[in-house]
Amino acid sequence: MIEDPIIAAQTPAPDFTINQVWEAYTDEEHAVWDLLYQRQSDLLKDRTTPEFLEGLEKLSLSDGGIPDLSTLNPKLQALTGWTVVMVPHLVPDNVFFEHLANRRFPAGRFIRKRNQLDYLQEPDVFHDIFGHVPLLTQPVFADYMQAYGQGGLRSLEYDALKYLARLYWYTVEFGLINTPAGLRHYGAGIVSSYGEAQYSLESRSPHHIGFDLKRVMQTEYKIDDFQDCYFIIDSFEELFAATQQDFEPIYKNLIENDTVFTPQCLAQEDSIIQRGDLSYGRDNVSI
Numbered sequence: 001m002i003e004d005p006i007i008a009a010q011t012p013a014p015d016f017t018i019n020q021v022w023e024a025y026t027d028e029e030h031a032v033w034d035l036l037y038q039r040q041s042d043l044l045k046d047r048t049t050p051e052f053l054e055g056l057e058k059l060s061l062s063d064g065g066i067p068d069l070s071t072l073n074p075k076l077q078a079l080t081g082w083t084v085v086m087v088p089h090l091v092p093d094n095v096f097f098e099h100l101a102n103r104r105f106p107a108g109r110f111i112r113k114r115n116q117l118d119y120l121q122e123p124d125v126f127h128d129i130f131g132h133v134p135l136l137t138q139p140v141f142a143d144y145m146q147a148y149g150q151g152g153l154r155s156l157e158y159d160a161l162k163y164l165a166r167l168y169w170y171t172v173e174f175g176l177i178n179t180p181a182g183l184r185h186y187g188a189g190i191v192s193s194y195g196e197a198q199y200s201l202e203s204r205s206p207h208h209i210g211f212d213l214k215r216v217m218q219t220e221y222k223i224d225d226f227q228d229c230y231f232i233i234d235s236f237e238e239l240f241a242a243t244q245q246d247f248e249p250i251y252k253n254l255i256e257n258d259t260v261f262t263p264q265c266l267a268q269e270d271s272i273i274q275r276g277d278l279s280y281g282r283d284n285v286s287i
């Protein structure tokens with residue numbers, strides 16, 4: 001776990017939130033944000049969905065340094081009613097869902113060190129704010145995230161968290177989207193990663209599969225390396241519409257049958273946009 005004295009000094013509130021104490025970030029911490037921001041924004045220009053890039057602009061996330069929540073939140077709130085709250089590290093599932101259901105996005109306070117720009121085990125403030133917050137300015141995506149939080153609370157009652165977590169993984173974290181300008185990404189795990197922002201679109205290795213709700217819910221994922229498969233939506237409206245149905249019968253069916261797909265395999269019914277050659281995982285050469 002990464003040490004952060006500002007976090008260690010606080011007792012979290014019952015909803016696990018802490019104060020950002022923005023004044024306490026060091027020059028080096030702000031410099032790491034700026035470095036990450038610069039590298040990523042150059043890369044994302046022709047690779048990320050325009051709604052994300054517009055969100056970056058609207059929130060002035062390029063102003064320099066780690067964003068101050070007291071400046072960021074009024075802007076975000078005026079656009080879609082969302083706010084960002086700070087939490088110490090990962091929070092329990094029900095607490096996380098409760099925040100989303102109330103249009104609050106929980107973000108970590110700490111930032112990675114300069115020698116870990118590319119790999120880190122836990123989400124930091126760069127992943128959480130740069131990666132997740134710009135799309136919360138997009139009204140349909142903002143509604144989807146709130147609905148996800150409400151759905152998350154329900155999934156706990158049905159013991160179906162793992163199915164819903166896979167939906168988050170393959171959309172909110174690692175989603176791809178068709179746009180008039182071509183295939184782009186929107187998932188926070190991709191847009192905040194230097195390597196995966198290129199690999200997800202340009203490598204021959206991963207599968208690209210048309211989004212299908214039940215298929216996604218049956219698909220395992222890797223948490224410590226680039227993905228072997230990505231699911232493509234046509235629009236945020238389509239994604240939102242697909243999740244408006246009651247998931248109870250789907251959960252019951254999934255629990256009964258318990259079919260699982262590994263990230264490497266393809267299913268008969270898949271609409272395959274790219275059949276990956278899986279060369280990345282095999283010999284670990286990057287693109």
Ligand code: PHE
Nearest residue numbers: 147148151243244245246247
């Ligand atoms: N419709 C889902 C349910 O019945 C809730 C949900 C909405 C889940 C959006 C994920 C995303 O539980």
Ligand code: FE
Nearest residue numbers: 123173188189
């Ligand atoms: Fe994330």
